[in-house]
Amino acid sequence: MVMYNPTRTTTYPSEPIDKGLRYHFLGGGEEVGNIGCVIEDHTQTKLLFDYGLSPTKPPKYPAAAPKVSDTIITHAHIDHIGMVPWLNSSFNTRLHATSFTSKISKLMWDDCYKISKIEGYPLAWDKINASESEAAWNVHEYNSMNELDQWSWCLRRAGHIPGAAMIDIQTPENKILITGDFDTRNSRLVEGAKPIKSDILFMEGTYGGKNHPNRQEEEQRFLRSVEKVVENNGTVLIPSFAMGRSQDILMILQDSDFDLNIHYDGMGKKITKTMLECPEMILNPSALKLAFGNSKKVSSKSDRKKALDADVIVTTSGMLEGGPAIWYLNRLRIDKRNTIFLTGYQAEGTGGRMLLEKSRLPIYGNITQIDLETKKFDFSTHAGHDELVQFAKDTEAKDVVLYHTDPNTARPALSKSLSELGINVHSPMNRETYFID
Ligand SMILES: [Zn+2]
């Protein structure tokens, strides 16, 4: 087994508690991503939810988890699932998730492993750990009840991406709701989350202090922009996250007034096939099937060359950090009729962020000037500030723990809005222990 080097001993306290709820973020308390949180009550029922890593350079790990019998994984993004192979190989932990999350997990781990090899950062787990973890899933349908020692729990729809779940827990004393990454708005792919009455709410706050534009208007702005480029005989390069965003984009493009020639490249193809195997996780499976069928799947070098004449290329990576998107950009950049439409959050230090701010980015190691028009669209599937506040209000929770959030830019605004409603707001730091009575 590969040793987990960043911390060999857990920061989680070992002594039992005699009342209330104890929680401890191993990661993701005061940051977006890198999630892992342990909750425990006086019955010594204990649960770890999510255990991911941030795919930064080098990758960022949560603190080492304590030995836990059960872990619930809210969804398959790598910042929530990326450290599961280490967990499972260390403690033989039972893993719980929805069917789509379990089915797609191995692909996510393999991709993470591949990238770590390319970038030369060793991971805390190996491919054997990933294969063993794949066999350790306990699959749960939404809304079906389960027992964990003195608690009962079930998964609820979270919006966000297919398979994403909120965790709804009844302890002897409290009703606890953990949102995971969530959105109350429908996207093309998934139905939005509905609030559930709770005493204690753990809520992600990625978009604290920020609101999204109206989704329908943003889709129209996107479609008209695509059509303008195509009318002018250009190609639109759309770097998109493989999981969720690329499928949303394919479905939006179906509504164009033009008969668009769309090419689809990258890991999203495999992910879409798996989504179609789990139609119960999708809002409109036939719309996804149609959009996927109408795209030309790029699977060889010659396909890739042909795609350069397409109207639209939808491909990874979503932040222009590598993948086919860079190959396309390196060729499309010589013709100013071509454009780049970014469709997701561009993290600090990524090629996409550099392109937006400085009109240049690294292409195969060389910082390259890009003179193409670049536009950014907001198709986020995280709840915006107003949705977050409304959701918390609708759950009627007395205590709200804000996590998966920037402690400087996002959390203070959210904390203020919730406090004004009379809610006890908790703003945890990583590796610290907190109690709610
Ligand atoms: Zn996340």
Ligand SMILES: [Zn+2]
């Ligand atoms: Zn996510």
